[in-house]
Amino acid sequence: xxxxxxxxxxxxxxxxxxxxxxxxxxxxxxxxxxxxxxxxxxxxxxxxxxxxxxxxxxxxxxxxxxxxxxxxxxxxxxxxxxxxxxxxxxxxxxxxxxxxxxxxxxxxxxxxxxxxxxxxxxxxxxxxxxxxxxxxxxxxxxxxxxxxxxxxxxxxxxxxxxxxxxxxxxxxxxxxxxxxxxxxxxxxxxxxxxxxxxxxxxxxxxxxx
Numbered sequence: 001x002x003x004x005x006x007x008x009x010x011x012x013x014x015x016x017x018x019x020x021x022x023x024x025x026x027x028x029x030x031x032x033x034x035x036x037x038x039x040x041x042x043x044x045x046x047x048x049x050x051x052x053x054x055x056x057x058x059x060x061x062x063x064x065x066x067x068x069x070x071x072x073x074x075x076x077x078x079x080x081x082x083x084x085x086x087x088x089x090x091x092x093x094x095x096x097x098x099x100x101x102x103x104x105x106x107x108x109x110x111x112x113x114x115x116x117x118x119x120x121x122x123x124x125x126x127x128x129x130x131x132x133x134x135x136x137x138x139x140x141x142x143x144x145x146x147x148x149x150x151x152x153x154x155x156x157x158x159x160x161x162x163x164x165x166x167x168x169x170x171x172x173x174x175x176x177x178x179x180x181x182x183x184x185x186x187x188x189x190x191x192x193x194x195x196x197x198x199x200x201x202x203x204x205x206x207x208x209x
Contacts, residue, residue: 004204007204008061008204011054011057011200011204012054012057012058012071012074015050015053015054015057016054016071016074016075016078017078018050019047019050019051019054019075019078019079019101021082037178038178040138040178040182041135041178041181041182041185043138044134044135044138044178044179044182044186045135045182045185045186045189047100047101047134047138048104048130048131048134048135048182048186048189048190049186049189049190049193050075051071051072051075051101051104051105051130051134052108052126052127052130052131052190052193052194052197053193053194053196053197053200054071054075054197055067055068055071055072055105055108055130055197056068056108056122056123056126056193056194056196056197056198056201057197057198057200057201058070058071059071059108059109059112059122059197060119060122060197060198060201061201061204063117065109065110065112065113065117066109067109068105068106068108068109068112069102069105069106069108069109071105072099072101072102072104072105073099073102075101076099076101076102100134100137100138100140100141101134101137103133103137104129104130104133104134104137105130107126107129107130107133108122108126108129108130111125111126111129112126119198122194122198123191123194123195123198124191126194127187127190127191127192127193127194127195128187128190128191130186130190130194131183131185131186131187131188131189131190131191132183132186132187133183134182134186135178135179135181135182135183135186136179136183138182139179
């Protein structure tokens with residue numbers, strides 16, 4: 001039992017820490033200034049996948065609706081601590097980060113509860129809801145980020161090499177909308193990662209048997 005619990009908590013910490021790092025990059029003034037909506041879409045998808053795999057693993061491990069939201073709270077607190085540390089070191093971050101994962105995790109819990117703990121419904125419906133909702137909620141995160149252009153002038157960095165020079169994305173059309181791209185790709189990929197979260201839970205029990 002102790003080995004199973006240690007493996008469980010180690011998995012939670014690893015996924016939550018990686019989610020924190022992805023969140024920090026999503027608000028990074030270098031990424032945002034150079035890549036704008038492209039980076040927003042990429043990091044929205046990456047955060048969606050990190051949330052869904054960890055929350056699903058935790059949810060199916062405990063079998064208690066509500067633990068996905070608790071997992072999102074862990075991610076939020078980790079991010080507050082990490083950003084606070086970076087801020088203390090003088091890196092240009094706003095200290096406050098909106099807990100954008102909580103509403104999506106609540107939807108995951110709701111699906112698990114409403115379908116009477118049906119794993120297949122959790123994977124399909126929960127994955128789609130989290131994948132489509134998080135890019136939308138993540139837009140709120142940008143409101144708390146300081147003006148990236150102003151920050152870039154205040155904290156200059158070396159010129160990018162030619163192969164790293166970004167191509168300005170076209171954001172005027174629907175299929176190039178950052179939220180639509182993030183939600184569309186997230187809805188498909190999140191189902192896969194929700195299934196992975198469930199499978200990780202099964203494997204954990206088999207490893208520890």
